[in-house]
Amino acid sequence: MPVGSGSDRLHDRVLTVPNVVSLARLGLIGVFGYLLLVARADGPAVAILMLSGASDWVDGKLARLLDQASALGALLDPAIDRLYMVAVPVAFGLRGLVPWWIIGTLLVRDLLLLAVLPALRSRGLTALPVTYVGKAGTFALMSAFPLILLGQWDELWSRVVGSVGWAFLIWGLGMYLWAFVLYLIQAALVVRTMPKVTGV
Known part of the structure; x- marks a missing residue:
């Protein structure tokens, strides 16, 4: 073999x-x-x-x-x-x-990232390295949604958990957007410094 x-x-x-x-x-x-x-x-x-x-x-x-x-x-x-x-x-x-403006912000951010992919692929890349900020933002967002859902009961513990969920959502949204800015900076550096791959 x-x-x-x-x-x-x-x-x-x-x-x-x-x-x-x-x-x-x-x-x-x-x-x-x-x-x-x-x-x-x-x-x-x-x-x-x-x-x-x-x-x-x-x-x-x-x-x-x-x-x-x-x-x-x-x-x-x-x-x-x-x-x-x-x-x-x-x-x-x-x-x-959850308000639609928050959801729209998350969706537009991801759509814009997709729009950057052709420029990366023209340089022979399929993606950029995942940042710690991006990982932390995704973790915070995915933690926020179940906590917000747990906050829907009319009990004191539920209201407390819901408040924590909203804190995670706001924190996660901020980091998610900051990771997007860092991603755009990295993409711009790739486009400026790496030549296009022939045949792509």
Whole structure:
């Protein structure tokens, strides 16, 4: 067997434990939307968000522990993260839990990032390094939504949790936008300093 062929096949595998976890996360987006918007079952909807957040960490951990990193997994994980960052805020907006201007800000930010991708690809890049600020902002936002949902009950503990959720949302939105500025600066430096790749 040629050297490296085993690792190449592993990298190209589709049916791996981390990929199954990622696909389960993808299916949970629809379940969450149904629970929040149709069934109005806020408790189970919170549980789905928490399960999805935990599984996001689990699939990466499993990929390393089981040595099951794959090209599909490298595409699935960030794509599903992006879907959550669209689907969850939109669902909250449709339910009237979060103002549309906040949701619009998040969506426009991501659309503008997509608009930068062709310039990066023309330089042979598919993405820029993820910043700590961006990771922290995403964590704060994804923590904010279940806390805000838990704040919908007419109890003292619920109001306190809801207030914490709003603090996370405002904090996360600020970091999310600051990460966007840093991303644009990095993209501008790439465009100015790296030549275009021929044939792209």
